Amino acid sequence: MTNKKNPLSANYRLGFLGAGQLARMSGLQAFRYGIQLGVFSDRDEHEPVESMTPHSHTGSFESAEDLITFAETCGVLTLENEFISSEILKQAQEKSNTPIYPSPATFALIENKLIEKQTFEDAGIPVTPYTLIQNDRQLTEFGNKHGWPFLLKSSKGGYDGYGNETVHDLKEALEAFGSLGGNEGHNIIAEAFVDFTHELAVQVARNETGHEVYPCCETVQQDHICVGVKSPAPVEKSIRKKAKELALKATETIDGKGIFAYEFFLKPDGELLLNESAPRPHNSGHYTIEGCVTSQFENHVRAVLGLPLGSAALRKPAVAMINLLGTDQRDAQVEDTEQALAENDGHLHIYGKLDSRVGRKMAHYTLLGNDLEETYGEAEELTEKIRI
Template sequence: MRVGIFGGGQLAQMLVQAAISLGVEVVICERTPDSPAARYTQHAVVGPWEDEAVLAGFARQCDLVTLENEFIDAGLLERVVALGAPVWPTPATVAVVQDKLWQKERLAAAGLAVPPFRPVAGPDEVLAVAQEFGWPLVLKARRNGYDGYGNATLRGPADVVPAWERLTRGGSPLLVEAWVPFSRELAVMVARRRDGATAVYPVVETVQQNHICHVVYAPAPVEPAMAALATELAVAAIEAVEGVGIFGVELFALADGRVLINELAPRPHNSGHYTIEACVTSQFEQHLRAVLGWPLGPTTMRAPAAVMVNLLGQRNGPIDTSAITAALAVPGAHMHFYGKREERVGRKMGHITALADTLAEAEAIARRAAALVAMPS
């Protein structure tokens, strides 16, 4: 069995690592050579994804294809299907999820709780929506935004034009959402097979740093009723988009007990990295099981608590694995370094997971190790 993966970053890298344990071969399709994932497999196709010869060469080597991010245009995925390689999640699902307006419309049509939203065609329409929703607002690129790069918080009329000009440079249309005064940000990983069977991971709390996931607490320190509501919403969301594979569902928890869906990711997700050590089945293995139609694995945690801390770049420049040497001496800290050649400010360079009896104990271990990671000049 040979699975193709569009993209060669750290998510594809960890999918390859899981595939090795399952005896599954992987083909990486990436625009540039020497990607983190391609170093783990003998099979790689390098070139522009829009090139028909690249797509044909990729499809020819694969029994099925999946993806490590939602930025591969659904039209390209449809071409891969036409070339004889099924794609999971399907191009139709990816088309809905990769456009944040279509995603919100699909979830709202299914009766699921989402923040109020509107498509907008110009700054004047944003100002009109402000009359309805009030300030602040969140302006979003409908496509290709991640880690806060496609978002802008609008606190008043003066913010509208500068944010509009910045976000429309990439060519994506925009939408606007009401500001949500959340008390916590939650996330749930949901795996779903083609036959509708699902496996759900514990609800986690995520803490952002400059709009990038920085810390994940598993399980989230919330009341059981809120965790149950978040889980119910997450499963219903993936069913609404007819998802196949692993999906990350980001949610807002409100002080009054309500939970709203923020966004979906049709792939392994940063909030699920803790599952590698903390759960019986990692999100990466689970994704492969789901797209292959194999039995889904248990999602039970191996310890009462786990905390994951992302290692985010602090500067711009080259880096090597010596950066993690000191951190490896911390007992109980599980290190993942992605092998990226260049560090950039805010770039995800790796992560550390720690397991313990309490969240406080796990966090102390993970943060101690993270503090010892040196990004040498």
Template sequence: MTTLESPGPTVGVVGGGQLGRMLAEAASPLGVDVIVLDPTPDCPAAGVSRDQLVGDFDDEARIQELAERSDVLTFEIELADQDALERVREETGVPVHPDPATLRTIHDKLVQKRELEAAGVPVPPFRAVEDVADVRAAIDDYGASVMLKARTGGYDGRGNVPVESKADAEAALEAVAGPAMVESFVDFEREISVIAAKGYGETATFPVGENVHEDEILRETVVPARSSDAVLERAREVAEDVLEVMAGRGIYGIELFETTGGEILLNEIAPRPHNSGHWTIEGVRTSQFEQHVRAVLGWPLGSTALRAPTVSTNLLADVEAPRPAALANVERIFETPTASLHWYGKREARPLRKMGHVTVTADGDETREELLERARGLRDAVTFESE
């Protein structure tokens, strides 16, 4: 049985963006302090954390300082340096979760896909490419279109370039500008995701979400996903198989395709709380952020039971150029009993930057389609204005 003491433990987080902010918000009621490391002074997480260390994600001296003030280290961004984390763990004895080895696997999408395929996780056909001829050969084998992906550095849709024909191969490689891989195009019915937790000798999965993207940016997540029970169960099974491959405790955002034939294929994995899991704050008993805190500390995982069908919709800055961030016309959100506003505390609004999100839970027998339209209406009424 876990014995809680006051003051409680401290979690050091590499990264202090909106995910770090929501981690700190979830940790506080548990008696857990959070200290973040981020290169931006007064980062979004700073206002709700015990302290912020200002430093780059690969600043080993700063990471060591963070470890010396923490009981466990974790990260909320893939740009965290796995080698520095490993060395700091060895020097200080402070555990790091998820394991830096997992971060190393995630950093290279080709390595990630090879390891998962070897473990029996279903993935689309893929291959490494080095030049235009390789991309064109992949089109010969897979057919057009294919997806060209940067092996490193890209996340949340960044670094992904669709290649519609052989004539587009050269421009696509130039756009990726580095080591790349190709995946065959997946004829999918919908994009879905499973937020999954790996704890101390236990795992837990959250209800499957359906993700709506536009221009490679997540706009909405609908839960439960609008698919059959058999497909949702298969997605959960694949997520459990992914957890077997991942080393270290914590939350994993597992993005999947549901094909037109009802098959489940893995898209990508994020070894951290994920944008497609923000709905869990209101939608389930234990949010992905509280679950991550519990997991990295080795505490028992919480319930992932669904409270009600839920939609989360991102607030993207509708500005043409950077400007001071301010949110206007939020009255409708506050006047809606089943709606919740989450503001990320970013000082500057930039075009299509994620500034917050709105979550709406079902009212009575409301369908998911009705719920989605209501969430979009609340979101679309919001505007961004200068202070």
């Protein structure tokens, strides 16, 4: 049984709801504090964290009972995804008497795209223009007001471009509305295409001891997938400052305890629009493992354990991160890493997934340097031969 008082105890267990690479990288930081790791997975297949602990549980994310059984073995629970409803989290927390951070109340304010946008809009944080779509007429109206094409998004559960459709006309819009589950009662929102020059991201760690705001970085996207990150973002300092202010304000708005990530569009006129938020470590912050004094994963653990947070300052003037996506469909293995490993201040992280699939996030590579574009270019070159 877990110690429930002092989290810095060898018999204290931090439980992760979800078992993928975010839990794996957070778990590595939990281990440095001498504690144990519990993991709750909703999948039968092997998951990255399961090889890191003897304390693996399997169950349904929709079953409060399954979560309660797991919660009772842990001192605190945390999230690595947005797949569990705030209502189920609330029940699990109350019945098990094990706290969950980010809290169910925090999560309730951002748990689907509609509520999330309303929450931040109400707080005065500019968000991408959107509307809830309930009939054909609203599709036409949205297109007429904001221009075609626009995006249709399932309000719950999308990531890496899944659950999103770009629609160019009413016919496509109606098809997408159906394929996204609109006819089965799923909330579908329309979102305007924003003309932007950069996609930016900021992570914020926050708990009762204070907060740490990470540098504003740029996420480089291809086909709705983040392929790389540049930090600090190559935009004016005042823009980075503004993005950090908005990110902190957003975290305060939801009274967040844990690590949070915010993605922004930077418009040509310098305006920032909040695009998405995540109540967990985020791909845009993987570079912080070596790139910052304290990584997003370590501050995630510190935040949920109620410990003082560590500095989010950059270790070097320029940090580049390249996502290594699956190149083949096969048993996972990584080849041709020699150049990347041998490079000074180049850092490879592999997630321990058993199967490679083309385009799947399998690993990442971080390179620290002095000039941003040069460092990013080098990181791309050093990783271009890697097969995974």
